[in-house]
Amino acid sequence: MAQQAYVTETDGGGSGPERRESRFRRLTHRLIAAWRGDPRIWRRGLVVAALAALLALVMVAHAHIPNRFGNLGSLTETFLPWLGLGVPVLLLLAVVRRSASALIAVLLPAIVWLNLFGGLLTDKAAGGGDLMVATHNVNADNADPAGTARSVAASGADVVALEELRASAVPTYEKALASTYRYHSVQGTVGVWSKYPLGDIAPVDIKLGWTRAMRATVTTPAGPVAVYVAHLPSVRVKLEAGFTARQRDTSADALGEAIAGEPLERVVLLGDLNGTMNDRALNAVTSQMRSTQGAAGSGFGFSWPASFPMARIDQIMVKGVEPVKSWTLPETGSDHLPVAARVRLATGS
Structure with a gap:
């Protein structure tokens, strides 16, 4: 009975934002618990992890993609910033697959993209000039x-x-x-x-x-x-x-x-x-x-x-x-x- 009273108080008490935060916290805890209890968490999503590693490799080694085959290197470099769109897609797939391996692998292209283009996201404009x-x-x-x-x-x-x-x-x-x-x-x-x-x-x-x-x-x-x-x-x-x-x-x-x-x-x-x-x-x-x-x-x-x-x-x-x-x-x-x-x-x- 004491446990039921505690649950009722948590769900009904506090402001709207507090209740939403409490529910989000409980949902997060459930997901983490489910992942921890799943022995396949590291074995699933290996294809997604491989795609993430490949995306990171393409971005970090774009200068080594040969141009002798249809100027593939220049084509890749022309639209290089757009390869970053692959990161959220792979992240979503990793979450859907509930794969710890894929989640960690997705960090690789994210870090590479930020290293290449993160500086462009800040406003570097200054005053003056003649x-x-x-x-x-x-x-x-x-x-x-x-x-x-x-x-x-x-x-x-x-x-x-x-x-x-x-x-x-x-x-x-x-x-x-x-x-x-x-x-x-x-x-x-x-x-x-x-x-x-x-x-x-x-x-x-x-x-x-x-x-x-x-x-x-x-x-x-x-x-x-x-x-x-x-x-x-x-x-x-x-x-x-x-x-x-x-x-x-x-x-x-x-x-x-x-x-x-x-x-x-x-x-x-x-x-x-x-x-x-x-x-x-x-x-x-x-x-x-x-x-x-x-x-x-x-x-x-x-x-x-x-x-x-x-x-x-x-x-x-x-x-x-x-x-x-x-x-x-x-x-x-x-x-x-x-x-x-x-x-x-x-x-x-």
Whole structure:
């Protein structure tokens, strides 16, 4: 009888949250007791445990996945952050299977993912900076180039790079941006608009046979900055060929070589690189420059596709310049999101 009175008091007494907490505690104790009393707790779920170990291995050793088979390594690295979605799925399976082995194994990919990308989850943006830059692949088939141009200009950027410019639409962009940007240059399908004077303007050969990259010196109040604008070739995923990126990789090597030979100390690269910072194929560029999103952003800053961003292939990268803030801009008429960053050129800015 005393035991019955105790149960009645526990269930009926206290506030709602206290009763819910008590029930949750009892349920937890029952589950733990059931698991402890089950001799198969370590033998069950070995397939789930093996999948967790494999997921961890893929993430930790992604750089060793060969590219000679359909550029599988680059494909994995392009969507590497999304492999983290496998962790909660495996965790749920481990709980359903009531497997201690699987639960412990799931810790492996969770730890690896946090080691790779945990730093991106914190907001690293700071105040200050003396130059704001933005880049946008405007999409050659953009139905509203004027509106897109006005949207990017409204960001307040001092320097704007545009990629995938259709020749017939260039006058529209020039007209829409003329009141905000006094200086500009279009080379092939890429262009740069600036509030500060431009000089030493020249196309950059990225081994395509036509111009999709350029360089200019922007003379800012804090001194000259070399600005590169690039649109590397697109990549495709095909069943018969895998991740086709050979032309993109060749262009990335050529762009990296051009930047390595840049005489100015301060360099900013703006453009659609059709690849992420994790993709080893862009190493000629990424090995010598910093991503503003990684250094001063919040989150992954995915930029493509605009309707449901899954990868950051639009990049702002710097050398000899300190990033202070990086973010994506609102959607325009393009299938890419514009990306922007503030950087520090002068000491104390």
